[in-house]
Every structure is written in structure tokens, then in C-alpha cells.
Amino acid sequence: MEKIDIADLYRKSGTLEGKTVTVCGWVRTIRDSKALGFIDLNDGSGFKGVQIVFEDGKIGNYKEVARLNVGTAVSVTGTVVLTPQAKQPLEIHAAELCVEGASTPDYPLQKKRHSLEYLRTVAHLRPRTNTFSAAFRIRSAAAYAIHTFFQERGFVYVHTPLITGSDAEGAGEMFTVTAFDLDRLPRRENGAVDFSKDFFGGHTSLTVSGQLEAECMAMAFGKVYTFGPTFRAERSYTQRHAAEFWMIEPEVAFADLDDNMALAQDMIRSVIRAVMEKCPDDLAFCNQFIDKGLLDRLNHVANSDFARVTYSDAIEILKKENGRFDYQVEWGSDLQTEHERYLTEQVFKKPVFVTDYPKEIKAFYMRLNDDGKTVAAVDLLVPGIGEIIGGSQREERLDVLERRLRETGMNEDAYRWYLDLRRYGGAKHSGYGLGFERLVMYLTGISNIRDVIPFPRTTGSAEF
Amino acid sequence: MEKIDIADLYRKSGTLEGKTVTVCGWVRTIRDSKALGFIDLNDGSGFKGVQIVFEDGKIGNYKEVARLNVGTAVSVTGTVVLTPQAKQPLEIHAAELCVEGASTPDYPLQKKRHSLEYLRTVAHLRPRTNTFSAAFRIRSAAAYAIHTFFQERGFVYVHTPLITGSDAEGAGEMFTVTAFDLDRLPRRENGAVDFSKDFFGGHTSLTVSGQLEAECMAMAFGKVYTFGPTFRAERSYTQRHAAEFWMIEPEVAFADLDDNMALAQDMIRSVIRAVMEKCPDDLAFCNQFIDKGLLDRLNHVANSDFARVTYSDAIEILKKENGRFDYQVEWGSDLQTEHERYLTEQVFKKPVFVTDYPKEIKAFYMRLNDDGKTVAAVDLLVPGIGEIIGGSQREERLDVLERRLRETGMNEDAYRWYLDLRRYGGAKHSGYGLGFERLVMYLTGISNIRDVIPFPRTTGSAEF
Numbered sequence: 001m002e003k004i005d006i007a008d009l010y011r012k013s014g015t016l017e018g019k020t021v022t023v024c025g026w027v028r029t030i031r032d033s034k035a036l037g038f039i040d041l042n043d044g045s046g047f048k049g050v051q052i053v054f055e056d057g058k059i060g061n062y063k064e065v066a067r068l069n070v071g072t073a074v075s076v077t078g079t080v081v082l083t084p085q086a087k088q089p090l091e092i093h094a095a096e097l098c099v100e101g102a103s104t105p106d107y108p109l110q111k112k113r114h115s116l117e118y119l120r121t122v123a124h125l126r127p128r129t130n131t132f133s134a135a136f137r138i139r140s141a142a143a144y145a146i147h148t149f150f151q152e153r154g155f156v157y158v159h160t161p162l163i164t165g166s167d168a169e170g171a172g173e174m175f176t177v178t179a180f181d182l183d184r185l186p187r188r189e190n191g192a193v194d195f196s197k198d199f200f201g202g203h204t205s206l207t208v209s210g211q212l213e214a215e216c217m218a219m220a221f222g223k224v225y226t227f228g229p230t231f232r233a234e235r236s237y238t239q240r241h242a243a244e245f246w247m248i249e250p251e252v253a254f255a256d257l258d259d260n261m262a263l264a265q266d267m268i269r270s271v272i273r274a275v276m277e278k279c280p281d282d283l284a285f286c287n288q289f290i291d292k293g294l295l296d297r298l299n300h301v302a303n304s305d306f307a308r309v310t311y312s313d314a315i316e317i318l319k320k321e322n323g324r325f326d327y328q329v330e331w332g333s334d335l336q337t338e339h340e341r342y343l344t345e346q347v348f349k350k351p352v353f354v355t356d357y358p359k360e361i362k363a364f365y366m367r368l369n370d371d372g373k374t375v376a377a378v379d380l381l382v383p384g385i386g387e388i389i390g391g392s393q394r395e396e397r398l399d400v401l402e403r404r405l406r407e408t409g410m411n412e413d414a415y416r417w418y419l420d421l422r423r424y425g426g427a428k429h430s431g432y433g434l435g436f437e438r439l440v441m442y443l444t445g446i447s448n449i450r451d452v453i454p455f456p457r458t459t460g461s462a463e464f
Numbered sequence: 465m466e467k468i469d470i471a472d473l474y475r476k477s478g479t480l481e482g483k484t485v486t487v488c489g490w491v492r493t494i495r496d497s498k499a500l501g502f503i504d505l506n507d508g509s510g511f512k513g514v515q516i517v518f519e520d521g522k523i524g525n526y527k528e529v530a531r532l533n534v535g536t537a538v539s540v541t542g543t544v545v546l547t548p549q550a551k552q553p554l555e556i557h558a559a560e561l562c563v564e565g566a567s568t569p570d571y572p573l574q575k576k577r578h579s580l581e582y583l584r585t586v587a588h589l590r591p592r593t594n595t596f597s598a599a600f601r602i603r604s605a606a607a608y609a610i611h612t613f614f615q616e617r618g619f620v621y622v623h624t625p626l627i628t629g630s631d632a633e634g635a636g637e638m639f640t641v642t643a644f645d646l647d648r649l650p651r652r653e654n655g656a657v658d659f660s661k662d663f664f665g666g667h668t669s670l671t672v673s674g675q676l677e678a679e680c681m682a683m684a685f686g687k688v689y690t691f692g693p694t695f696r697a698e699r700s701y702t703q704r705h706a707a708e709f710w711m712i713e714p715e716v717a718f719a720d721l722d723d724n725m726a727l728a729q730d731m732i733r734s735v736i737r738a739v740m741e742k743c744p745d746d747l748a749f750c751n752q753f754i755d756k757g758l759l760d761r762l763n764h765v766a767n768s769d770f771a772r773v774t775y776s777d778a779i780e781i782l783k784k785e786n787g788r789f790d791y792q793v794e795w796g797s798d799l800q801t802e803h804e805r806y807l808t809e810q811v812f813k814k815p816v817f818v819t820d821y822p823k824e825i826k827a828f829y830m831r832l833n834d835d836g837k838t839v840a841a842v843d844l845l846v847p848g849i850g851e852i853i854g855g856s857q858r859e860e861r862l863d864v865l866e867r868r869l870r871e872t873g874m875n876e877d878a879y880r881w882y883l884d885l886r887r888y889g890g891a892k893h894s895g896y897g898l899g900f901e902r903l904v905m906y907l908t909g910i911s912n913i914r915d916v917i918p919f920p921r922t923t924g925s926a927e928f
Contacts (some may be wrong), residue, residue, distance in 0.1 A: 003718065005618050005686065024718040025686070026889050044685035047616050052590070072511050073683075073891035075718065100718065101890035124677075124881040125888065127684035131472075136681070140621040152508055156471050157604040160917045162626070162693050163639075163708050164928045175863055176661070177639050177670065179697040182649060182657045193646045199697055199707065200926035206641065213588075213919055213928065217600070218536075218592035221508035222469065222489070225758035229626050230692065233643040243663065244627050254467065254488040254539065254564065262887050376748060392585055396565065417588040417928055424572070424589065427537040455625045461704070462629045462664035464677065464881055 003075070007046035015089050016080040023050060023092065023438075024075040024100065026128060029111055032066040039068075040183075044127075047134055047281035052076050052319065059097050070111060071103030071128075096245045103145075116451055122463050123455055131290070134282035135452055139440045145274035146227060146248055146436075149267050155250065156221040160210030165202055166414045173204035173233040178215060206231040209433060211249050212365075212418050215394060218251040219421050220428055221279040225250040227436075231359025235459045239448040240337075240385075242437065244457040251431035257393045258377045260430035261353050264389050265306050265381055267434075268351070272302040275443055283443075299442070305462055307352040309343070311374065314354050316349055340379075340386035350441060351382045364408040365418075366392035366398055378432070385442050391432020398422040427448065467539070471510030477554050480544040487514060487556065488539040488564070490592060494528040495574055503532075505540065508591075511598055511745035515555040516540050523561050532831065533926055534575060586927050587919055595754070598746035599916055602739055602903045603717075609738035610691060612710055613731050616926055620685040623692060624674030629666055629880045637697040638669035639707075662782055675713050675895060676829075679858060680894055682715040683885050688716040690860075691900075699867050699923045703912040704849075705903060708921040715895035718924075721831075721840045721857045724894035725817050728853050730845055731898075732815070736766040747907075755909025761847060762804050762907070764814065771816040775799075775838065778818050789916030798825045803842075804850035815846045821825040828872040829882075830856035832864055842896070851904050855896020862886040 001250075003022040023263060025043030032038070035056035042049035050401045056062035068074070078094040108122050119126040126132045147157065163177050178187070179199035186197045193209060195203040210226040217224040226249040233243065250263060276283060276298060287294040287385075318329045320338050329334045335343075335354070344352050356374040359366070366375035380389035405412050440452040450456040455464045467486040489507030499520035506513035520526035532538070542558040554655065572586050572747065573593060583590040590596045627641050642649070643663035648750070650661045659667040674690040681688040690713040703857060714727060751758040759815070773781075782793045782803050791800045799807075810814050820838040823830070830839035831856060844853035861867045865886060869876050876883075904916040913919040919928045 007618065024891070026683075045687075052610070071889040073717075073889040080744070100892065101886070102890045104887065124680040124884060125684075127681055133684060136622065136685070137620055139623075140615075141577065142857075143621050143623075144615045147608055151604075151608045154471065156601055157607050158600065158918055159603075159607075159693075159710060161708060161921055161926070161928070163695075163921050163926055173643065175643055176646065177641060178646070179637065179639055180646075182640065182642070182644070182646070185646060185649075199699070199923065200921065202926070203924050203926045216588040216928075217591055217918060220597060221600070223509075229623075231627075235663070244625060246623060253537075286825050311710055343912070420588060423568065425535040425537040425567045427488070428564065441487075454622055454681060457625055457627050460664065460665045462625070462627055462666070462668050464625070464627075464680075 005045035006041070006043045006048065007052045009050060009080070010046065011090065012046065013080075013082065016084045016090070020077065021080055021092065022075060022077045025073070027068055027070055027072045027074060027103070029070065030066075030068055036060070036064050039074075041074070042128075042133075044133060047087055047130070047279075047285055048088070048138060051088055051193055052078070052094055052097070053081075053091055053271070054094040054097055059094050059149065061097065062076070064099065065097050068099065068105055069103040069105055071107040071109065073100040074098060075100055080130060091096050110457070117449065120450055120456075123315070124417055128455065131299075131446075132451070134279075134285050135440070135444050135446055136280050136454060137282050137287075139452060140444055141275045141278040142271055142440060142443055143227070143436070143453070145278075145349050147265070149224075149270045150225045150250065150275065153223070155225045156217065158210075158214060158217045158224045158226055160207070161227060162207050163200070163204050164207045165200065165204050174208060175231055175233045177204045178207055195348040208216045208232060209247070209249065211251065211431060211433065213433065214249050214251040215418070215421060215429065218253045219427070222253045223250070234431040237459060238452075239253040240438070241459050242449050242453060242456055245449070245453070246385075246436035248434040248436060249431060251429065253427050253429045253431045256377055256428060257355065257430060260391055260393065260432060261306075261308065261355075261378055263434055264353075264378075264391065264434075265351075268380075269302050269440070272443070274279050276302070278366040280401075286444045291384075301382070303349055306380070307348040307350060308355065309348070310355050318342065332358050332360065335379075337386045340381045341383070344381040345383045345387070353383060354379050362392070364404045365394050365401070367395045368404065375395075380432075382442055388438045388442060389432050389434050391430065393428065394424055395431040396426045396428050398426070427458060469509035470505070470507045470512065471512045473514060474510065474512065474553065475864065477544075477546065480554070481546045483544050484541065484559070485544055485556065486539060488540045489513070489537070490575075491532055491534055491536045491538060491567070493534065494530075494532055499526070500736060501526070501530050503538075505538070505743065506592075506597075511594070511601070511749055513554070515552055516542070516546075516558055516561070517555055517838075518558040518561055523558050527559065528536060528563065530562050533567040533569055533571055535571040535573065536563060537565040538563055558588070579701065580912065583916055584920075585724075591918065594749060595910075596748050596915070598743075599904070599908050599910055600918060601746050602743050602907055603916060606735055606737045606904060606907055607691070607740040607900070609735040609742075610731070610736065613734045614687075614689045614714065617687070619687040619689045620681065620690045622674075622678060622681045622690055624671070624677040624690050625673050626693060627664070627668050628671045629664065629668055635716070639695055639697045641668045641670055654688045672696060673711070674712065674895060675715065675897065678713050678715040678895065679885060682717045682895070683889065683891070686717045687714070701923060703914075704902070706913050706917060706920055706922050709913070709917070710900035710902060712896060712898040715893065717891050717893045719857075719894045720892060721842055721894060724855055724857065724896060725770075725772065725819075725842055728817075728842075728855065728896055728898075729815075732764050735903070736762050736907070740766070742823065750908045750910075755848075758909040765846070768814055770844070771812040771814060773807070773812070773816060774819050775821045781811055782806065782922070796822050796824065799843075801850040805847070808845040808850070809847045813847070815844060818843050822923060823868075826856070826867045828874055829858050829865070831859045834867065844896075846906055849902055852902045852906060853896050853898050855894065857892070857894040860886055860890045860892050862890070
């Protein structure tokens with residue numbers, strides 16, 4: 001007997017009436033009267049479980065089954081019975097019910113609402129709950145939608161290195177990667193650690209971005225994207241920061257800032273539509289139990305053009321409202337989350353691209369505008385989250401880039417290969433970085449990044 | 465004028481005759497006579513470039529263009545002219561030719577054959593060569609084919625952690641990840657490094673496998689797969705080992721070793737077919753210049769059932785041929801690459817699954833067979849490479865698993881959560897790991913792993 005996913009059972013329900021099928025999954029709830037019992041069986045293939053009806057005499061082990069604990073793994077062979085009058089469209093009347101793996105009365109996920117904090121302590125089991133089951137299916141669907149979006153448009157997927165000998169943009173603290181035994185470090189004569197003896201022959205770190213390497217690839221393939229993990233060693237206890245997270249970084253040759261924004265808008269809208277089509281039940285659950293406005297917001301975003309405002313104009317708007325902010329803004333200051341959210345939630349009421357930031361608060365590689373003061377940077381702000389994308393047109397002019405490297409105090413020698421891209425057939429090009437976890441938070445309404453990553457790595461915690 | 469990818473130009477050639485198009489790319493070759501010139505322009509969208517015809521009088525900057533160096537980035541607007549009598553099906557007669565970024569006479573990729581060793585020293589430019597352009601497009605197509613294979617079959621894509629507090633299987637050396645300044649390490653009273661003060665509150669490493677976490681997810685979603693980076697800190701100078709590489713690890717609940725082999729065979733064949741369909745020109749190049757037998761082999765594998773042999777039977781076969789091996793085999797010894805390749809290339813002449821290895825040479829989590837001596841492990845060996853997949857049915861019996869942990873000297877406490885999966889609704893389950901770079905080597909015929917990774921990390925080298 002071929003087994004069938006419960007999701008397929010619903011998909012093909014019309015053709016299955018009276019057919020014998022086998023399903024395998026875990027007992028979510030079980031109840032019985034004398035000779036008749038019901039199991040809500042879930043196999044994770046979709047949000048919905050299937051009702052198993054088991055009856056004494058119809059199965060040989062009624063007593064054993066009636067005593068099963070929540071969480072037990074079972075395989076069930078039985079007849080599909082359509083139930084158009086009931087809430088669920090079908091149920092399975094068991095002819096055979098095998099216990100694959102028992103559970104215990106103290107199974108940590110009893111049928112009651114658990115706090116998200118408690119569930120983080122059982123991260124190995126929480127994917128079996130409604131919330132996390134939905135969140136991680138949405139995460140998977142979103143990841144695939146991103147690949148599909150770029151692949152269908154002719155982008156080449158590139159794997160940029162995780163271990164790096166250089167600091168990509170001077171952005172943030174990096175983790176050191178070493179094969180040394182830290183209790184037995186080789187030292188130079190002056191007492192300093194001798195990294196030339198380490199595995200790679202020098203000091204190495206975990207990357208904070210694949211952008212610079214992606215630029216190399218864009219100068220060969222025209223359109224590329226990365227999708228891989230990045231790291232920040234910043235001690236942070238906020239709901240929005242993890243030490244390990246996944247980023248998507250498209251990079252496009254012969255593209256300017258406008259092209260960059262058009263691509264970002266296309267991508268976000270395309271991913272939302274794909275997830276709405278693939279995971280309607282999961283989203284409905286999130287809409288009902290996590291964030292009441294979720295579906296309205298996603299529908300709205302999938303069908304509207306994003307707003308655009310320059311940083312300078314945004315500052316003028318915000319300055320009038322300085323009274324409501326913890327941090328006062330003025331031209332030259334970085335936008336805080338409170339400002340970002342005010343812009344997107346109160347002013348524009350939809351996603352908004354903020355462009356042309358002061359060069360002092362952005363990275364050296366962003367293209368200098370003709371005013372000499374701002375760079376062709378763009379951040380995308382979305383309601384409920386704030387910044388979800390940061391990007392720019394890159395500086396393609398060798399002399400300007402060399403000057404910016406010096407101005408910002410970077411080690412020019414470490415960027416020799418990066419400068420080569422401007423020496424040999426450079427071209428105008430643009431790209432951005434999308435924080436994947438931020439996107440999943442946006443798609444689910446989940447407010448803590450720890451709850452959209454299966455096994456989150458945050459300050460003080462690398463469990464499981 | 466919307467620009468068009470050169471790959472799309474060929475795809476839509478029938479509809480483009482006489483149309484005006486804009487293409488952007490890099491000059492691969494350029495030649496001219498007095499008033500007429502030809503550029504082979506490549507934009508990386510596919511293997512083939514397009515011939516640009518430029519003529520004095522037709523473009524305003526003929527002299528400038530005629531002097532361009534190889535590697536220059538240009539944008540060209542011109543008319544599509546079909547050339548059914550020529551080798552290439554069409555060419556573009558330029559009306560406007562803009563230099564986007566100049567190159568120099570000493571451009572490191574002159575039109576001649578460069579050694580792969582030389583090209584590794586210019587890893588930031590080598591994607592612009594035929595070999596690496598083909599290899600990385602095939603890499604991208606293969607990655608997407610893997611996602612598509614699993615997503616279409618209802619698998620949930622899971623991101624398992626890169627930074628880990630535990631040693632997944634006692635398999636191989638691990639890199640330490642730390643936020644410490646190694647010149648100022650905090651120490652305990654006994655002089656040992658005090659890892660409790662490190663970022664995560666304990667010693668952490670880079671993962672060697674996401675399998676154990678994938679098992680957690682399989683016990684919730686039934687069918688899951690990972691696709692992410694893994695690491696080995698083993699000093700190795702072979703052609704087949706990198707310190708950082710990508711792995712695909714599917715894990716399936718209610719699946720035994722036979723199901724596991726069926727899935728692996730399906731996946732390999734499906735990926736080969738997808739890449740043959742997506743990248744015919746790239747594969748044709750590899751077949752002509754890298755590995756003459758490539759296409760025959762891929763065709764053969766895509767259409768044949770893989771062989772199966774138990775380890776014990778394989779040893780009997782190999783023992784008869786011990787004379788030809790550097791390492792003699794006997795029952796209990798691990799298979800070396802020479803043995804693996806002999807089996808798949810000489811004996812079976814196709815991919816072969818070797819199953820049921822002695823428990824002593826396999827990991828603690830593999831399911832103990834009834835003979836008490838072997839485990840339900842499986843390796844897939846392929847011609848030209850040797851082992852490409854390693855997998856097993858996992859030990860789902862709590863008591864047996866606890867005994868195996870003790871026998872193999874693992875720290876039982878670190879696997880508490882892993883044992884929980886057997887306490888609460890455990891089920892028979894299986895999975896495997898596919899080394900992605902090995903697969904790309906197999907698909908391209910490229911024999912050095914350094915040449916299928918954009919920026920390889922190997923012993924002594926983490927450049928770019």
C-alpha cells in the first residue's frame with residue numbers, strides 16, 4: 001500500500017471516495033467512547049490533519065489504540081469517507097492502525113496553548129505545533145519562491161564563501177574562525193597570536209555579506225543572486241537580531257538604482273503571491289492567531305506600487321514629528337526603527353523606498369551622487385518591520401572608489417581584486433540584500449526572529 | 465530600449481529578424497579591417513556570445529571601438545540579422561555602441577588557453593572564461609533542480625544551524641567559532657580558556673552536518689531537506705576536499721533503506737535531466753574540452769537503474785582483485801577511493817549503492833541490523849568520483865541508540881534532545897547527505913573541487 005501525504009488527500013479528495021489509503025503521522029488529539037474513537041492525525045505535509053475514525057472490531061487493537069498518548073507516531077490504512085456535511089471534507093475509517101513509535105503521558109506538547117518562550121526551550125519538538133509548523137512551511141515556500149523568481153529571470157545562483165579573510169564592508173563585528181586549540185595558541189616573538197600557522201594561513205572570519213564576491217560574478221554573468229547564511233557577532237537582545245541569519249543578495253550589471261528598486265518590488269510581490277498560493281491554510285492560521293491584519297496587508301502589498309522618497313525629503317517629513325520620537329532626526333542622522341516604521345506605517349501606509357542617503361552613514365562602495373554629499377543607496381521599509389532591504393548602485397568609477405576607500409579608512413590592499421572589477425570592463429551595476437528572516441516575519445506576522453528560525457543562534461544561546 | 469539577454473536572443477531568434485535590440489556584455493574577441501569590425505560579445509546569460517558587426521559610418525565612434533581591448537564592457541543597440549548560412553544563427557548590426565567600462569591591454573584573460581592553476585589566482589575574473597562560465601551556470605542549474613525536485617515532492621526546505629554547540633557525529637575536525645580577541649582570552653583559575661564568557665556562553669564550532677536537526681524537522685513535517693554549507697577543518701591537499709562545501713541532506717519519516725535508495729536514485733536522475741535540458745551548450749563544451757565521455761555517461765545514468773550490492777558482497781568481489789590495490793581490503797576495512805571507483809567503473813559500470821557496512825566504521829546513529837554486526841548504511845558510488853552520497857536508516861529504537869552512544873564513547877548528555885525524538889513518537893526514518901560540489905564535478909567532468917566553487921576555501925587558502 002503506497003502511503004499518501006495528508007495534503008495530497010485533500011488535494012485529490014474528489015477522486016478518493018471509498019478508496020483504501022495509508023497515512024503516517026503523529027497523534028495531535030485522541031478521544032474515545034466505549035467502542036468508537038477519533039484521532040486527529042497530522043503528518044506536517046500541510047496545516048490540516050485528518051480525522052481517523054477507529055472502531056472496536058474494525059481494527060484488531062482497539063484497546064491499545066484507545067490508550068495512546070498524544071504525540072504517538074502511527075500508520076493507518078483505511079477507507080476514505082467524504083463528509084461534505086462536516087467541517088472537514090473527509091475522514092479515514094481505519095482498517096489497520098499500527099503504532100510506529102509510542103509517546104508518553106508527559107509529552108511536552110500537551111493540547112493547550114504554550115507560551116512561545118516555553119516552546120523555545122523545546123526547539124526540537126516545537127515544529128510539531130500549529131504556529132511553528134505553519135511558520136516553517138511558509139519559510140520553505142518563501143525560500144523556493146525566491147529561487148524561482150530569480151531563476152525564471154535568468155539569474156545565476158552563486159555560493160559566495162562563508163569563511164573570509166577580509167571584512168566585507170567594515171560592517172559590524174565578525175566571528176573569528178580558527179582551527180587552533182585556544183588553550184595552545186602559537187605565538188610570534190612579540191607574544192601576539194601567530195595566525196600564519198592557522199588553517200588558512202591567516203586570520204579568518206565568518207562573512208557578514210556575500211556582496212563583493214557577488215559583484216565579481218555579476219561582471220561575468222550579468223545577473224546573479226546569493227542565498228546563504230551570514231553572521232554578526234553583535235551582542236544584542238532585541239526581537240529582530242540573530243547572530244546567524246540567511247540573506248539573499250541579487251547583483252545586476254548594467255542596472256542603476258531605478259532598476260534595483262523595480263527588481264526589489266517585483267521580488268517582494270512575487271514571493272508574497274507565491275506563498276499565498278502555496279500556503280493558504282498556514283497564512284489563514286497566522287492571520288487568525290498571530291496577526292489579525294496579516295492577509296489584508298499581504299494582499300495590499302502584492303497589488304500596489306511601493307512609494308519612493310529621498311532621504312532628504314524623508315527627514316523633512318520626520319523633523320515635523322520629532323516630538324513623538326525617542327531619537328530626534330536631523331539631516332545626516334541615521335534612521336532608527338521608530339522613524340522607519342513611522343514613515344511606512346503612518347505617512348505612506350505601504351512599503352516605501354528611501355533613497356540617496358548621506359555618504360557618511362553608508363558604505364564606501366555605494367555610488368557617489370553628483371551632489372558630492374549623498375550616495376545612490378536605497379532601503380526598503382515595510383509596515384510592522386521597518387527596514388527589510390538595503391541596497392545601492394555600486395561605485396563603478398575606479399578613481400572615485402579609490403578615494404572613498406581612503407576617506408573611509410579601509411585597507412586598500414585588501415580590496416585589490418575588488419578594484420580590478422573597475423579596471424577590467426567595469427560597468428554600472430546595482431544590488432541589494434534582503435534579510436530572509438525579516439521576510440519570514442513579515443509573511444507570518446511573527447514578531448520575534450527566534451520564532452522563524454528552527455534553531456536560532458542569538459547572544460548567549462547556540463542550543464541544539 | 466529594453467535590453468535583452470543574449471540567451472533570450474537565441475531563444476526568440478525566429479521572431480526578432482529585423483528588430484532593433486540592445487545587448488550589454490563584455491568583449492571576448494575583437495577584430496577589424498579598415499571600416500568593418502566584429503566583436504564576440506558575451507553577457508554570461510548563456511554559453512554562446514553574439515557576433516556584433518560594426519561599420520564605420522553606421523556607428524559614430526568606429527575608431528574608438530576598433531581600438532577596444534578584450535574585456536571591455538559595452539552596450540550595443542542594433543538590428544538583428546538572421547544568418548542561417550553561418551555557424552551562428554544571427555548577428556547584430558550595430559547602430560550605436562557605447563563603452564560602459566574600458567579594459568586594458570594587459571587584461572589577465574587574453575584569448576589563449578590558460579591553465580586552471582593560473583586561473584585560480586584570478587578567481588575574481590575566471591568566471592568570464594568558457595570553462596568557469598559553464599561550470600557555474602551548471603552549478604546554479606543543479607542547485608535549482610535539487611530544490612525543484614524536493615519541493616515538487618512535498619519536502620519542506622529547512623535551514624539547520626551553521627554554528628553549533630555540539631559535534632554532530634564525531635565526524636572529523638571542526639573549526640572553532642569565537643567572538644574572543646585571541647590575544648586577550650579570558651581564563652579560568654586553572655588557566656584554561658573560559659568559554660562561558662564567549663558570545664554563545666560556551667564553546668561553539670562550525671557544523672559538519674545538519675542531519676540531527678533535520679531529523680527533528682522530519683519528525684514534524686515527514687519529509688524535509690537541507691541545502692546549506694558545511695565545514696571540515698581537515699588538512700588535506702587532495703583534489704576532492706574543501707574546508708567549506710555545500711550539502712543536501714534529505715530526511716524522511718516512515719522511510720526505510722530501500723525508500724532512501726529510491727529517493728537518491730530519483731534525485732540524481734532528475735537533476736541530470738534538468739541540467740541537460742537547461743544547459744545543453746555548457747554541457748557540450750564540457751564534453752568537448754573537459755571530459756570526452758561526459759554526455760554519454762550522463763545520458764546512461766539518467767536512464768538506468770543503479771546497481772545494489774551489500775558491503776559484504778563487495779568485499780568478496782574486491783578481495784579477488786587485491787593485487788591491483790594500494791590498500792588491501794578485508795571484511796571490516798573502510799573502502800578507499802580506489803576500491804569505490806573499481807566497483808562502480810569496472811564491476812558495475814554504473815552508479816552502485818553499497819549497503820550494510822560494519823557498524824565499527826559507521827556512525828552511532830545508523831540503524832543496527834539484525835545480525836548485530838552491520839548497520840543499515842548506504843553509500844552511492846559513481847564512476848569518475850567514487851562516493852557521492854552517504855546515508856542510512858536511522859536508529860529509531862531508544863534502547864539500542866543509547867547503547868550505541870555508550871559503545872562509541874559519545875557524550876550522552878549532549879544528545880538528550882536527539883534521544884527525545886525516540887521518546888516521543890519516534891518512527892522509522894532515513895536520510896542521506898549529498899556533497900553538492902561532488903555532484904557538480906560529476907555533472908561537468910571537472911576533476912578538481914577548487915574549480916567548481918567560485919571562491920574555494922582549502923588548506924592554506926581563503927583568498928578573495
